[in-house]
Amino acid sequence: MKDLLTLEHLSAQDIEELLDLSENLGEIVDRPIKKLPTLRGKAVVNLFFEPSTRTRNSFELAAKYLSADVINVQPSGSSVEKGETLWDTADNLVQMGIDAAIIRHKVSGVPQQLAQMVSIPIINAGDGMHEHPTQGLLDMLTLRQAKGRIDGLRVAIVGDILHSRVARSDIWALRALGADVVLIGPPSLMPDSFRQLSHVTVTTDLKEGLQGVDAIQVLRLQKERQTGGDIPSLWEYRARWGVTAHSLQWAKPDAIIMHPGPQNRGVEIDSDILDSSRSWVGRQVRNGLAVRMAVLFRLLGGAHNE
Numbered sequence: 001m002k003d004l005l006t007l008e009h010l011s012a013q014d015i016e017e018l019l020d021l022s023e024n025l026g027e028i029v030d031r032p033i034k035k036l037p038t039l040r041g042k043a044v045v046n047l048f049f050e051p052s053t054r055t056r057n058s059f060e061l062a063a064k065y066l067s068a069d070v071i072n073v074q075p076s077g078s079s080v081e082k083g084e085t086l087w088d089t090a091d092n093l094v095q096m097g098i099d100a101a102i103i104r105h106k107v108s109g110v111p112q113q114l115a116q117m118v119s120i121p122i123i124n125a126g127d128g129m130h131e132h133p134t135q136g137l138l139d140m141l142t143l144r145q146a147k148g149r150i151d152g153l154r155v156a157i158v159g160d161i162l163h164s165r166v167a168r169s170d171i172w173a174l175r176a177l178g179a180d181v182v183l184i185g186p187p188s189l190m191p192d193s194f195r196q197l198s199h200v201t202v203t204t205d206l207k208e209g210l211q212g213v214d215a216i217q218v219l220r221l222q223k224e225r226q227t228g229g230d231i232p233s234l235w236e237y238r239a240r241w242g243v244t245a246h247s248l249q250w251a252k253p254d255a256i257i258m259h260p261g262p263q264n265r266g267v268e269i270d271s272d273i274l275d276s277s278r279s280w281v282g283r284q285v286r287n288g289l290a291v292r293m294a295v296l297f298r299l300l301g302g303a304h305n306e
Contacts, residue, residue: 044099
């Protein structure tokens with residue numbers, strides 16, 4: 001692996017190896033001194049051209065816990081704001097000795113294009129409506145910790161499937177690892193292409209979709225990506241597709257709740273569900289650090305026996 005751009009083409013073995021490495025590196029978070037010398041002398045740049053809190057900070061901490069130096073670049077105040085292309089910005093950073101770049105961009109495919117133009121590893125931190133690979137990996141790690149396995153699980157993904165890069169990464173990873181996926185949401189927010197995939201069930205009925213599921217991934221309603229008219233109102237969305245104490249009874253009694261964040265409390269999910277013992281949202285955030293350490297470790301030359 002030179003880059004991590006997508007989960008679509010990773011094998012089950014590739015994913016499992018990254019999850020195993022994440023489990024090992026995740027122990028660093030519990031140490032009094034959160035530091036390994038693995039990436040000492042390496043320099044990593046965060047190129048975030050969309051707003052982010054969890055993902056950007058998680059990548060920054062992951063790099064620092066592995067002793068790498070980190071530079072954060074945002075559109076505001078950078079040469080991109082003056083008209084410089086992203087490609088020239090990236091090339092300039094490479095010339096300065098940067099060893100890896102982590103990029104988030106509103107346009108799908110930008111990380112893939114960048115990976116073809118530079119020799120350093122590129123990590124996709126979310127591109128448009130395409131994918132968010134490290135989120136998919138941390139979701140798999142959370143599922144495995146909660147259920148002991150992923151093979152044979154039935155996992156529901158509820159909400160704005162159309163605009164969700166998280167949903168796409170989760171779908172590819174879940175199918176690769178042997179889980180069955182149920183996609184639930186408004187018909188206007190459900191891509192037809194997913195109906196053709198094996199081990200994927202598509203429904204607009206929340207009660208029908210939640211029957212017998214082991215886990216529920218609740219997605220944020222991405223109003224910033226919608227063109228208008230995708231849903232009649234937030235009230236109707238909550239009434240038909242919101243995860244509440246009432247709708248949760250249709251899933252298995254031990255079904256866990258996940259959410260990639262940020263959460264719109266009282267819209268796609270109620271606060272009492274987010275804050276309940278069945279919520280693994282906090283663990284997802286914690287696992288994000290472990291997964292991103294594993295990805296940086298693997299792409300920047302960390303040895304298996306280190």
